[in-house]
Amino acid sequence: MQRKGRGRLRLKRIVLPGEKIGVIEEFLLGEGTYEEEGVIRSQVLGEARLDLERKLAVVRPRTRTPIFPREGSKVVGEVGEVKRQTASVDIFKVDNRLITTPFTGIIHISSVSRGYTRYMSQVVRSGDIVRARVINTKNRIIQLSIMEPEYGVVYAFCSKCGALLELKRTRLSCPNCGRVERRKVSRLYGTEVLE
Amino acid sequence: MKRKRISTALAQGKREDGRGLMDFRKIVIKKGILEKAEGSAEVWLGDTRVIAGVKVGVGEPYQDTPNQAVLTVNAEFTPIASPTFEPGPPDETSIELARVVDRGIRSSEAIDFEKYCIIPGKAVYVIFIDICILNYAGNLIDASALAALAALQSTKVPKYVAEGGEVKPLDASEPLELRDLPIAVTVGKIDGSLIVDPTADEEDVMGTRFTVTVNQEGNICALQKSGPEGLTLEEIRKAINIALEKAPEIRKLLMES
Amino acid sequence: MSKKKLIVKGVRLDGRKWNELRPIKIEGGVLPNADGSAYLEQGRNRIIVGVFGPRELHPKHLAKPHKAVLRCRYHMAPFSVDPRRSPAPSRRDTELSMVIRNALEPALFLERYPRASIDVFVEILQADGSTRCASITAASVALVDAGIPMRDLVAACSAGKIDSEVVLDLNDIEDKEGEADLPVAYMPKLGKVTLLQMDGMLSPEEFDKALNLALEGCNKIYELQREALKSRYVKQGEGRSAE
Numbered sequence: 001m002q003r004k005g006r007g008r009l010r011l012k013r014i015v016l017p018g019e020k021i022g023v024i025e026e027f028l029l030g031e032g033t034y035e036e037e038g039v040i041r042s043q044v045l046g047e048a049r050l051d052l053e054r055k056l057a058v059v060r061p062r063t064r065t066p067i068f069p070r071e072g073s074k075v076v077g078e079v080g081e082v083k084r085q086t087a088s089v090d091i092f093k094v095d096n097r098l099i100t101t102p103f104t105g106i107i108h109i110s111s112v113s114r115g116y117t118r119y120m121s122q123v124v125r126s127g128d129i130v131r132a133r134v135i136n137t138k139n140r141i142i143q144l145s146i147m148e149p150e151y152g153v154v155y156a157f158c159s160k161c162g163a164l165l166e167l168k169r170t171r172l173s174c175p176n177c178g179r180v181e182r183r184k185v186s187r188l189y190g191t192e193v194l195e
Numbered sequence: 196m197k198r199k200r201i202s203t204a205l206a207q208g209k210r211e212d213g214r215g216l217m218d219f220r221k222i223v224i225k226k227g228i229l230e231k232a233e234g235s236a237e238v239w240l241g242d243t244r245v246i247a248g249v250k251v252g253v254g255e256p257y258q259d260t261p262n263q264a265v266l267t268v269n270a271e272f273t274p275i276a277s278p279t280f281e282p283g284p285p286d287e288t289s290i291e292l293a294r295v296v297d298r299g300i301r302s303s304e305a306i307d308f309e310k311y312c313i314i315p316g317k318a319v320y321v322i323f324i325d326i327c328i329l330n331y332a333g334n335l336i337d338a339s340a341l342a343a344l345a346a347l348q349s350t351k352v353p354k355y356v357a358e359g360g361e362v363k364p365l366d367a368s369e370p371l372e373l374r375d376l377p378i379a380v381t382v383g384k385i386d387g388s389l390i391v392d393p394t395a396d397e398e399d400v401m402g403t404r405f406t407v408t409v410n411q412e413g414n415i416c417a418l419q420k421s422g423p424e425g426l427t428l429e430e431i432r433k434a435i436n437i438a439l440e441k442a443p444e445i446r447k448l449l450m451e452s
Numbered sequence: 453m454s455k456k457k458l459i460v461k462g463v464r465l466d467g468r469k470w471n472e473l474r475p476i477k478i479e480g481g482v483l484p485n486a487d488g489s490a491y492l493e494q495g496r497n498r499i500i501v502g503v504f505g506p507r508e509l510h511p512k513h514l515a516k517p518h519k520a521v522l523r524c525r526y527h528m529a530p531f532s533v534d535p536r537r538s539p540a541p542s543r544r545d546t547e548l549s550m551v552i553r554n555a556l557e558p559a560l561f562l563e564r565y566p567r568a569s570i571d572v573f574v575e576i577l578q579a580d581g582s583t584r585c586a587s588i589t590a591a592s593v594a595l596v597d598a599g600i601p602m603r604d605l606v607a608a609c610s611a612g613k614i615d616s617e618v619v620l621d622l623n624d625i626e627d628k629e630g631e632a633d634l635p636v637a638y639m640p641k642l643g644k645v646t647l648l649q650m651d652g653m654l655s656p657e658e659f660d661k662a663l664n665l666a667l668e669g670c671n672k673i674y675e676l677q678r679e680a681l682k683s684r685y686v687k688q689g690e691g692r693s694a695e
Binding site (some may be wrong): 228229230231232235242244246247250252269271273274275276277278282284285323327329330331332359433 | 480483484485486487489496498500501503504507525527529530532533534535536540562571573575577578579687
């Protein structure tokens with residue numbers, strides 16, 4: 001069953017994990033496939049497509065796909081314990097998808113800004129919501145960076161009265177008690193959707 | 196944030212899923228779903244899903260009630276019910292759940308414990324109700340109490356006779372006699388609004404949970420309040436009136452299914 | 453040896469022939485809170501499986517730096533058997549949890565999710581023999597439903613010997629009173645056996661026959677897993693098309 005459409009030859013069918021899609025002599029391994037003993041098989045339930053022009057076999061999943069932080073993932077989480085050089089983050093959003101069981105990540109003081117930061121508590125506080133990028137997953141814990149402008153604190157709370165701080169130009173101030181606080185603020189402050 | 200969203204909606208008399216404050220979610224009751232249990236039932240309350248199984252055996256009575264059957268209610272939160280449940284021994288929430296269900300059945304005297312005595316002081320019927328939570332989406336007490344009752348309604352009690360001081364099984368059974376149908380109605384309080392049948396999100400932000408179990412005659416046969424906030428006398432009266440109004444509706448569903 | 457006859461005039465007590473499976477019903481995606489789930493009926497077996505993950509593993513010291521940990525829990529509801537059993541896990545439950553894990557693990561790419569866990573929770577609502585096989589069959593459907601990448605599905609089926617005959621898919625009484633029980637799990641597309649246990653006594657010829665019979669059973673069960681998944685994820689009439 002094949003037909004020429006817009007100059008590209010494609011075959012499409014529904015496959016289950018383990019089903020044979022092609023052989024490595026003919027196709028390259030694309031998303032959703034794996035190879036064993038020269039045979040390309042699907043690893044998910046989805047639509048298998050053989051792109052005859054690019055010689056590529058892919059399977060586009062029909063099921064949900066796992067949510068797992070990888071290098072480069074954009075994540076959002078709540079700051080937990082803040083130490084002198086590190087802050088832990090309970091990640092509840094990975095690449096725009098919410099998760100029910102948080103992953104733990106860590107921000108090191110060297111991934112906070114290009115300038116010198118003396119104490120972690122000058123840039124994030126426990127209870128803040130931060131947006132960060134995963135820079136390393138190879139070590140024991142997921143390492144995060146908030147260096148670039150889009151990353152940093154997106155919601156901060158007054159350390160005196162607990163109210164949500166408002167961003168006025170570059171300063172965070174408390175609408176309740178007037179206290180002014182310092183953070184490494186994301187340019188997306190106050191706009192991140194949390195639910 | 197969740198709290199803000201839920202309470203703003205409640206202030207306008209609305210709930211997140213579009214229900215009114217006094218509306219239950221859709222209730223589905225299936226009785227007799229398992230062959231190996233003497234009684235069984237499955238209840239859906241929206242996405243909350245529980246199974247109750249009744250096993251009937253013969254055992255020794257408690258010393259202080261030698262001529263009464265023994266009833267044991269046990270509840271288990273299976274880890275499939277929620278991503279936050281971990282496998283392990285029953286925690287205080289599941290023990291409370293089992294005990295609230297137990298109290299409703301016991302104090303309404305729905306089961307005639309003296310009738311289910313075989314040899315006084317020696318052999319009585321032992322009735323186990325096991326509640327298994329399959330999906331947690333709030334209001335486990337009402338769902339579990341309903342499942343337990345539906346399972347009891349479907350229960351066939353194997354017959355035993357006393358012969359020369361020994362208990363002998365007969366190859367026969369008869370339906371369990373139920374003298375009452377106690378219905379649990381849980382009322383939640385969020386920022387001063389009272390609601391029935393809370394969802395999991397509503398339970399997360401609820402200040403108080405108050406369960407009123409009502410029997411067939413409209414008497415109150417069990418109460419359980421929990422949560423960090425207090426209730427005013429006015430709120431207690433309101434909650435009881437809500438339960439008195441809702442219980443017959445649910446009982447009707449139970450009898451029709 | 454056994455008091456009761458289990459096969460009378462070529463027919464088993466539940467009316468099946470020697471090479472016949474019990475009626476099987478499989479449904480995927482039955483639990484809203486789980487990442488993947490499945491419900492299975494096989495004879496009077498009633499099994500529900502929930503899959504969670506990949507997610508962070510707690511306690512953390514159990515995590516493995518280069519791969520995910522597959523955790524399986526086989527648990528029987530107190531009312532699933534006669535007489536009622538205690539809800540606390542027995543030694544048998546612990547062993548079955550392990551053999552189920554071993555049967556599923558070869559199908560998974562655990563190395564893709566370092567430090568994470570993939571949790572498979574099996575709840576036996578009613579037990580009627582060969583529950584470990586039925587659990588594996590259901591768990592495999594639940595894993596696909598969770599979208600967890602897999603090398604193949606795992607289908608499982610038992611064979612055994614009752615009244616000196618080799619038969620397929622033992623039920624509770626056949627398991628208890630029979631002479632041998634041989635549970636097998638199999639990845640049909642890859643042709644690999646991932647669970648093989650035996651309990652009882654078989655001659656080498658009988659073993660051969662039983663194993664082949666169990667594998668035939670696995671292949672039939674695979675087709676049912678496939679149908680269940682397709683009916684959840686594939687629109688009617690859609691199968692193969694070109695664009």
